[in-house]
Amino acid sequence: QVQLVESGGGVVQPGRSLRLSCAASGFTFSTYAMHWVRQAPGKGLEWVAVMWYDGSNQYYADSVKGRFTISRDNSKNTLYLQMNRLRAEDTAVYYCARDCMRFGYSSSWFDYWGQGTLVTVSS
Amino acid sequence: DIVMTQSPDSLAVSLGERATINCKSSQSVLYSSTNKNYLAWYQQKPGQPPKLLIYWASTRESGVPDRFSGSGSGTDFTLTINSLQAEDVAVYYCQQYYSTPLTFGGGTKVEIK
Numbered sequence: 001q002v003q004l005v006e007s008g009g010g011v012v013q014p015g016r017s018l019r020l021s022c023a024a025s026g027f028t029f030s031t032y033a034m035h036w037v038r039q040a041p042g043k044g045l046e047w048v049a050v051m052w053y054d055g056s057n058q059y060y061a062d063s064v065k066g067r068f069t070i071s072r073d074n075s076k077n078t079l080y081l082q083m084n085r086l087r088a089e090d091t092a093v094y095y096c097a098r099d100c101m102r103f104g105y106s107s108s109w110f111d112y113w114g115q116g117t118l119v120t121v122s123s
Numbered sequence: 124d125i126v127m128t129q130s131p132d133s134l135a136v137s138l139g140e141r142a143t144i145n146c147k148s149s150q151s152v153l154y155s156s157t158n159k160n161y162l163a164w165y166q167q168k169p170g171q172p173p174k175l176l177i178y179w180a181s182t183r184e185s186g187v188p189d190r191f192s193g194s195g196s197g198t199d200f201t202l203t204i205n206s207l208q209a210e211d212v213a214v215y216y217c218q219q220y221y222s223t224p225l226t227f228g229g230g231t232k233v234e235i236k
Contacts, residue, residue, distance in 0.1 A: 035225075045165075045173065045216055047225040059223045062124075095172055108220045109163035111184070113172035 009117030022096030030074035033099035038092035129228035146217035161221035
C-alpha cells in the first residue's frame with residue numbers, strides 16, 4: 001500500500017533553516033509528481049511546491065519562492081523540502097502528497113497524503 | 124491566482140439529513156479542450172491528513188461512499204452529503220488544479236445538529 005512518511009520537523013528560530021524529508025513506499029515513486037502542502041495551526045490548506053516525476057521542473061507558492069527548495073532522489077524514493085530564512089508564518093504541519101497522474105507534466109489532485117510533520121518557527 | 128471561496132464556513136446537520144457545501148472559483152476551472160472541470164474535494168478529520176473524495180468536480184474516488192456527490196461547472200460547485208452519518212463530521216475543502224499555484228477553499232466544518 002502507498003505510504004508517505006514525513007520527517008525533519010521541529011522547533012527552529014526565525015531566520016534559520018530546516019530540511020524536511022518524505023519517504024515513499026508502495027508505489028513507483030519515480031513516475032509521480034510530488035507536492036508539499038502545509039497547514040498552519042487551526043487554519044486551512046496551502047499548497048507549497050511541486051516537483052515533476054523526473055525532477056525536470058518545480059513550482060512554488062509565492063509565499064515561499066526564493067526561500068524554499070523542493071527536490072527528490074528517485075533512487076532513494078524520497079522527497080525533500082529545504083526551508084531557508086524561516087519566518088513565524090511558516091509555522092505549520094507540512095504534508096507531502098502524491099499527484100494523481102503518472103508521468104504527468106501538470107499538477108492535478110492529491111490522491112495520497114502523509115501524516116505530516118510539524119514545523120514551529122519561534123524564538 | 125485563482126481564489127477559491129467556500130460557503131458556509133460551518134454548518135450543523137441532523138443525522139440522516141443532507142449537507143450542502145458550496146465552492147466558488149474566481150475564474151472558470153473548466154478547461155475547454157477537455158471539457159472537464161479541474162476541481163477536487165477533500166475531507167479532513169481532526170488530527171488526520173486530508174482524504175480525497177471527488178475529482179473532476181463529480182467523479183467519486185474509489186472507496187468513497189455514494190452519499191458523497193459533487194456537481195457544478197465553470198465557477199460554481201457543490202459537494203453534497205446525503206444522509207449525513209456521524210463519521211462525516213469533518214472539515215471539507217475544495218481545490219482547483221486548473222492552474223498553478225494550486226489553491227484551496229477556506230474549508231467548511233460539518234457538525235451534527
